[in-house]
Amino acid sequence: MEFFVTLIQVLDSTIRLSTPLLLACLAGLFSERAGIFDIGLEGKMLMAAFFSAAIAAVTGSVWLGLLAGIASSLLLSGLHGLASITFRGNQLISGVAINFLASGLTVLVAQSWFQQGGRTPSLFGGGRFEPINFPFAESLSGVPIFGPIYSELLSGHSILVYVAFLMVPATWWILYRTRFGLRLRAVGENPAAVDTAGVSVVGLRFAAVAICGVLCGIAGAYLATALQAGFVKEMTAGRGFIALAALIFAKWRPWHAMWACLLFGLLQAVALRFQNIDLGGVVIPVQVMDALPYILTVVILAGFVGKAIPPRAGGEPYVKER
Amino acid sequence: MEKMPKWADVILIPLISLMLAAILSALVILAIGENPVEAVQLMVTGALGSTYGWGYTLYYATNFMFTGLAVAVAFHARMFNIGGEGQAMLGGLGVAMVCLYVDWPHWSIALLAACAASMLFGALWAAIPAYLQAKRGSHIVITTIMFNFIAAAFLNYMLVNVMRPQGSQDPATARFPDNVNLPSFQTMFSTAENVVFRGAPANITFFIALLACVVVWALIWRTRLGYEIRAYGHSETGAVYAGISPVRITIIAMLISGGLAGLMAINNVMGEAERLVLNSTEGAGFIGIAVALMGRSHPFGVFLAALLFGFLYQGGAELALWASIPRELIVVIQALVILFTGALDNMVRMPLEKLFLGMRKRAE
Numbered sequence: 001m002e003f004f005v006t007l008i009q010v011l012d013s014t015i016r017l018s019t020p021l022l023l024a025c026l027a028g029l030f031s032e033r034a035g036i037f038d039i040g041l042e043g044k045m046l047m048a049a050f051f052s053a054a055i056a057a058v059t060g061s062v063w064l065g066l067l068a069g070i071a072s073s074l075l076l077s078g079l080h081g082l083a084s085i086t087f088r089g090n091q092l093i094s095g096v097a098i099n100f101l102a103s104g105l106t107v108l109v110a111q112s113w114f115q116q117g118g119r120t121p122s123l124f125g126g127g128r129f130e131p132i133n134f135p136f137a138e139s140l141s142g143v144p145i146f147g148p149i150y151s152e153l154l155s156g157h158s159i160l161v162y163v164a165f166l167m168v169p170a171t172w173w174i175l176y177r178t179r180f181g182l183r184l185r186a187v188g189e190n191p192a193a194v195d196t197a198g199v200s201v202v203g204l205r206f207a208a209v210a211i212c213g214v215l216c217g218i219a220g221a222y223l224a225t226a227l228q229a230g231f232v233k234e235m236t237a238g239r240g241f242i243a244l245a246a247l248i249f250a251k252w253r254p255w256h257a258m259w260a261c262l263l264f265g266l267l268q269a270v271a272l273r274f275q276n277i278d279l280g281g282v283v284i285p286v287q288v289m290d291a292l293p294y295i296l297t298v299v300i301l302a303g304f305v306g307k308a309i310p311p312r313a314g315g316e317p318y319v320k321e322r
Numbered sequence: 323m324e325k326m327p328k329w330a331d332v333i334l335i336p337l338i339s340l341m342l343a344a345i346l347s348a349l350v351i352l353a354i355g356e357n358p359v360e361a362v363q364l365m366v367t368g369a370l371g372s373t374y375g376w377g378y379t380l381y382y383a384t385n386f387m388f389t390g391l392a393v394a395v396a397f398h399a400r401m402f403n404i405g406g407e408g409q410a411m412l413g414g415l416g417v418a419m420v421c422l423y424v425d426w427p428h429w430s431i432a433l434l435a436a437c438a439a440s441m442l443f444g445a446l447w448a449a450i451p452a453y454l455q456a457k458r459g460s461h462i463v464i465t466t467i468m469f470n471f472i473a474a475a476f477l478n479y480m481l482v483n484v485m486r487p488q489g490s491q492d493p494a495t496a497r498f499p500d501n502v503n504l505p506s507f508q509t510m511f512s513t514a515e516n517v518v519f520r521g522a523p524a525n526i527t528f529f530i531a532l533l534a535c536v537v538v539w540a541l542i543w544r545t546r547l548g549y550e551i552r553a554y555g556h557s558e559t560g561a562v563y564a565g566i567s568p569v570r571i572t573i574i575a576m577l578i579s580g581g582l583a584g585l586m587a588i589n590n591v592m593g594e595a596e597r598l599v600l601n602s603t604e605g606a607g608f609i610g611i612a613v614a615l616m617g618r619s620h621p622f623g624v625f626l627a628a629l630l631f632g633f634l635y636q637g638g639a640e641l642a643l644w645a646s647i648p649r650e651l652i653v654v655i656q657a658l659v660i661l662f663t664g665a666l667d668n669m670v671r672m673p674l675e676k677l678f679l680g681m682r683k684r685a686e
Contacts, residue, residue, distance in 0.1 A: 039467065083665035087672075092402055092463050094665035096611060097657045104653030105350070111648045112354035118648065241467055248464065285483060291475035294468040298450075301460035301468075310461070 008148045010269050015157065016227060017272075018265030019164045020045065020219045020236075024243035025250070025257045026164075026171050027215035033175065033252060034208030035188035035313040036084055039095035040076065041216055042240025043102035048073040048220025050106035053120040053231035054113060056127040062225050065127070069224075070217030076102065077213025085205050088317030099240075107233050120224075120231040129158035129226035158226040160218060167215070171254040184208055188311035191318040201318045219243075245297035251308050264293045326678035336616060336623075336663060338670050343658035350654055356647055368640025369633045377507050377522020378639070381594065382606075383632030384524070387531040388586035389610025390628050391538050392579045394619040398542055399575035400555040405451060405466030406583040407607025408473030409444040413584025414591040415480060416443030418598035421498040422485075432502040436588050437530070444584015445577040447473060452576030456569040462576070470607075481600055494599040504593045525593035531628075534582065535621040541578075542621075551575050583607060605653075612656050615664040631656070 024041045031038040048069035056065030076098050083094040107118035114120055134155035141151035175181040183204055187194045191201045223239075224231045242264050249263075250256035270277070271289035278284075300308050348358035369375045389406045396403035403409075416439035426432035451465035481493040490496075505526050507519035542548040554561040554571040562568060586606060591598050609631055616630070617623025638652035662670070 039463070079661075083661070087666055087668040089665040089668055090402075091665075092404075093611070093615070093660060096404065096608070097661035097665055100608070100653050100657035100660065104650040104655075104657060107648055107650035108350065108354055108654060111646075111650075118650070238471060241471065244464070245468065285479055287475040287479040287482075290478075291472045294471045294475075298454070298460070298465055298468050298472075301465055302454050302458050303460070308460075 004145075005148070008152050010266070010273055012153050013269040013272065014262060014266045015153070015161060016265075017268045018261045019157075019161045020223050020227065020239050021243045021246055021264055022164045022258060022261040023160075023167065023215050023219035023222065024240055025246045025261050026167050026254065027212040027219065028244055028247045029171065029252060029254060029257060030184070030208045030215070031212035032247065032314055033188045033311055034184050034205050035191060035311055035316065035318070036080070036205055036209055036212075037091045037095065037315045038080065038209075038212060039092055039244060040080055040098035040102075040240075041212075041243055042236050042238065043095075043099035044073040044076045044213060044216035045220040045223065045240050046099075046106055046234070046236045047076055047102040048217040049224035049235055050110060050120070050220075050231045052217075052221035053123060053224035054110070056123055056225050057114075057121045057230070060126050062123075062127055062129055065225055066218070066221045069221035070214050073217030073220060074210060074213040077209045077216070081206050081209040084317065085202055085209070088319065091315055091317075103234065106231070110231065110233075118233040123225060123229045127225070128229055129160060129222075131156045132159055132162070158222070160222040160226050163218065164222070165258070168254050168258045175254065180207075185311075188313055191313050195318070195320060201320075205318075216240075242293050245293050248297050248308050248310075249300050252311065267292050325675045330674060330678065332618065335667070335670055335674065336618060338674075339662035339667070340616070340659065342662045342670070343655065346658050347651070347655045351647065351651070354647070356645060361641060361645060361647060364641055364644055365633070365637025368644070369636040373507075373518040374520055374522050375636060375640075377519040377524040378636040379524075379629070379632040380507070380528050381522065381524040381589070381632070382635040383628045384528045384531045384589045385586050385606040386609050386613045386628035386631045387535060387625060388589070389583055389607050390613030390617060390624040391534055391610075391621060392581075392583035392607075393610045393614035394617065394621070394624055395538060395542070395551070395582065396575055396579040397614055397619045398548075398555045399551045399571055400558075401455070401572065401575065401579075402463050403448065403466055403576065403579045403583075404463055404611070405448060405469050405580070405607070406610045407603055407605065408466070408470035409447045409580040409583035410586045410590075410603045410607050411473045411477050412447040413440035413444040413587035414598050414602050415477060416440045416584065417587045417591045418485065418495050418498075421502045421592060422495060425499075426502050429502050429504055433504060433526075433588065433592070436502075436592050437585060440584040440587040441581035442584070444587075445581040447584070448576045448580025449573070452573045452580075455576070456572040478600060481598065485598070492599075495597050497597045498592070502592065503596060504588075506593070523594040525589070527589040527593045530585075530588065532625070534585065535625050538582070539621040547574065583610070609656060612660045612663075616659055 024045055028038050028041050051072040052065040052069030055068035056062045080094050080098055083089040084091040110118045110120060137151040137155040141147045175185060183194060183199055187201055187204045195201050223235060246257060246260035246264055249260040267289050271286050275286045351358040351361050369379045389410065392406050393403055417436045420436045420439040421432060447469060451462055451469055454460040454465055455462040481495065485495045486493060487496040507522060507524040511518050542552065550566045550571055553564060554566055554568060558568060590602055595602060613624055613627040613631055616627040634652050634655055638649050641647045641651065642649040
């Protein structure tokens with residue numbers, strides 16, 4: 001029974017830790033499916049984390065914070081679009097610049113606004129997303145097996161967690177069941193064909209980059225206002241890159257992205273809970289758990305376990321022939 | 323026919339990009355309620371106003387020359403090596419092993435061995451992404467990013483579980499023995515009555531970095547291999563048609579790039595810290611990207627850009643000390659430089675090209 005309790009706790013924290021990964025991963029999915037590589041997920045999340053926490057701290061309203069986070073992330077998305085779509089610059093370099101911009105600006109502005117060494121004041125009350133309890137969660141918690149699963153694992157997360165997991169079918173539906181999604185995928189594979197059909201490549205790509213910005217904004221806001229209570233320097237801690245790894249691991253598909261993010265979230269949860277894992281004599285150091293998402297991604301990229309083929313026009317600026 | 327004269331491409335565009343970055347940086351300083359002019363004055367006196375300041379400026383510049391050259395060599399083969407950070411970390415591991423586990427009679431021999439070890443470790447860390455890019459088509463940018471994180475975890479493991487001296491809580495190696503300490507600028511240039519560079523970390527590695535700039539220049543523009551690397555970077559199909567093997571060039575260019583990034587470790591690990599600590603690279607691998615972009619991948623440009631970033635780094639540290647501007651200002655400036663000289667290059671280039679074309683038409 002003790003094992004079961006631990007299991008539920010680890011899975012519960014898996015869900016919490018997977019959420020920012022999943023949101024960022026889906027964000028990257030929209031962008032990269034439209035042919036815009038985005039290694040700036042990390043920066044956008046960080047920016048959103050800061051502005052959501054800052055505005056929530058100042059106004060006391062977490063919803064205004066969320067809006068501010070989304071807006072700041074959208075701004076960086078706009079910059080990425082300007083550089084990589086309008087001026088046909090190198091998308092990877094633009095992503096690197098955005099990551100540094102966010103990493104520097106957040107601390108600079110945080111210090112200027114709050115003078116607390118690059119962090120925001122701690123959020124409390126209406127400044128944070130409160131957990132949502134499902135109906136009867138309290139009374140059902142006594143039921144064996146089902147009770148803990150319902151009341152601890154599924155119930156009691158903040159609304160953004162449910163939003164993130166609902167975004168998975170939504171993304172699938174948008175990509176595979178709507179005209180917009182078809183065009184979005186086409187523009188990532190063969191923009192010339194989309195252009196010939198009379199649909200604006202630039203418009204579609206900007207739309208994709210904007211969706212990416214909104215989702216990264218929610219991911220960042222979740223980090224600072226739901227998972228933790230406030231912004232601290234570099235609080236994304238490489239999550240944007242783990243999301244990128246998950247995206248490749250999932251081969252740019254929404255449902256697979258969810259499983260990949262859950263897997264990487266589980267690794268984080270396990271690394272948090274147990275430091276070094278003793279498997280009957282063989283000790284797995286905690287650093288292996290930290291590095292595992294990246295190692296798995298390299299293995300997938302190497303094509304030893306099924307080949308990861310990115311959208312064909314990814315990374316290439318589209319030049320309309322005259 | 324070229325759209326604009328060569329000097330415009332080499333000098334004018336980087337200068338305009340740099341000015342845009344500087345203007346935006348000034349606006350950022352204004353926005354956080356500080357005075358940009360005072361900030362620049364503080365930075366100049368802090369970084370260039372004394373031999374102590376210069377000692378730090380040149381120390382940072384040494385790091386950035388190595389990582390900048392590393393990124394530049396990869397750029398010539400049209401590859402983006404974001405893995406300089408991880409390669410420099412591994413280079414540090416190589417240096418630490420050489421300095422700790424071998425008893426050296428003199429620092430000069432230890433330096434040679436440390437150079438070899440750091441380059442080897444850095445190159446090995448670049449070899450796997452290079453192989454995967456060349457043979458399996460895995461995107462080098464993604465694999466090198468992943469390898470940065472793997473390197474950090476690996477180094478963490480080595481420092482915490484293997485190399486940490488017994489009884490120490492600090493995740494770092496023991497201090498290197500005294501006879502492998504490199505001569506600092508202070509010991510090299512001070513006279514009995516006039517002590518210069520007092521306490522500054524700049525050391526003999528600076529001259530190795532200068533040498534590396536010259537060697538990379540010669541390699542890229544004066545050897546057959548350099549020609550092949552540039553040819554491959556210009557046009558892969560053209561290079562294949564000329565009998566150049568893409569696999570060979572990809573791997574060799576990345577090995578050189580990783581070796582150069584690894585070489586940085588003799589400056590920060592052997593020259594300055596004299597032991598290996600966590601996060602010894604302090605982001606220098608990433609600054610190499612900005613340096614290479616600004617220097618237009620030319621060793622002399624890299625040299626100048628590295629000096630500029632050395633100045634920014636030391637000046638930024640002084641700002642954090644004397645004004646209420648956090649060090650992160652430098653990260654913002656670095657981001658703006660990458661943005662304008664790299665990603666938004668066309669924003670500056672397109673209007674200029676139009677301008678020059680118009681001028682030429684009028685002349686005809």
